[in-house]
Amino acid sequence: MEPNKDLIELNVADFAMVFEDLTRIFIRLPSIEKLSFTTLSVLHTLSRKSPMRLTELTANEQVTQSAITQLVTRLEKDGLVERRSDPNDGRVVQVHITPRGANIIDSRRLERIAHITTFIKGLTPKEKQAIVSAIPALRRLAELGGDA
Template sequence: MKPNDHVNDINLTDFAMAFEELTRIIIRLPSIEKLSFTTLSVLHTLSRKSPMRLTELTATEQITQSAITQLVTRLERDGLVERRPDPSDGRVVLVHITEEGAKIIDSRRSERIAHLSKLFERLTPEEKTAIAEAIPALRHLAEIGNYSM
């Protein structure tokens, strides 16, 4: 175990491994929409931060400029995003999620909630309470992570 592995009695290795496993389960849930992880990630990002410049999407999604341009072109063709000029700088293009793109994200979230509810049924009342009490801290941790990227 590394010196920074514990922070205020939280084993960060255990925490990271539990989140990695939960993330893997959630990402791989069966879906009506057969879209790639990167496509879903871009749509999810835009559902929270739309509109965005292509360069911002390149940074947040950690793919090349060429790859994001191709992906946005395909998503635009499929009616899931649209490009519009930036009102403050006509030379810049902003990518917006469309209503159809937002529906996909909402559908995925509903599917995840349905799947998670089945898993939660198998938890003890104490485990459910512990998770419920951790939600505000987890949200704050996510906010910190989003601002540090």
């Protein structure tokens, strides 16, 4: 049996390196909001999964319970998150992102889109089409790794 010539071998090491480079670029893009990486990570997580228990945030962000408690306290003082009792269990506190916190994530995303748009202008039509074609697979990959 002949190997399928349409099958493209994926070099996972190359793929990882490119994503590391892109991640570094994304993190370092200039922004109006100057917040720490951990702060932005928590806000981004809450923008997609709010509300969350402190224990869930601790596990998700891979920091200590003490660190997440301090961070949430600071974010709460800044009006970016709020703590509320779990309606199903009054002993449990849930962390909710506020409209102000969500606005920071939205504005940073818009800033990133503007920067990336300038980068994309340097691509050929064929390169742009390759990215368009890859988006569904990349979205699925993100879903598969979402709990990692």
